[in-house]
């Protein structure tokens with residue numbers, strides 16, 4: 001696929017690369033070098049980057065992590081799902097999630113979960129995620145639901 005066609009191009013990137021966009025889109029209140037999540041450096045973690053004309057415009061990371069309360073001990077967790085405002089609605093988020101689904105399936109995983117911001121519930125539902133349990137707050141970000149996606 002051509003990187004200049006305007007179609008999403010997704011490839012694996014480094015933990016350092018994801019931190020810039022995590023900071024810009026998700027956690028502007030924290031310096032990029034401090035935005036380190038559990039599992040970021042694990043060998044089978046995927047940091048997916050979406051590129052438009054060789055510019056990094058979206059990110060998503062998946063790592064092995066059971067769901068809260070020890071449910072789904074073989075589960076995988078999605079973190080740092082973000083696309084730049086100027087490319088939203090063009091399929092970059094979907095392409096990133098599809099790369100994550102493929103990575104998890106290739107590693108024998110069957111369940112992906114995340115703490116979904118309420119503002120992003122529609123996006124996740126569109127990609128087959130289901131909300132579970134009660135809404136909860138993550139300070140200072142706002143309201144969330146746990147969402148799951150069976151693979």
Ligand SMILES: CC(C)(COP(=O)(O)OP(=O)(O)OC[C@H]1O[C@@H](n2cnc3c(N)ncnc32)[C@H](O)[C@@H]1OP(=O)(O)O)[C@@H](O)C(=O)NCCC(=O)NCCS
Nearest residue numbers: 081082083088089090091092093094116117120122123126
């Ligand atoms: C949520 C986010 C990653 C979506 O990225 P995106 O690049 O706009 O997603 P896509 O263009 O691939 O959208 C995929 C599909 O979901 C739909 N969609 C996207 N956002 C949606 C929303 N908020 N509600 C309902 N549907 C939505 C799109 O219309 C598209 O549908 P289609 O495939 O039928 O055309 C992006 O809006 C974002 O970064 N938001 C800010 C950060 C954030 O809240 N991240 C989630 C943290 S939990």
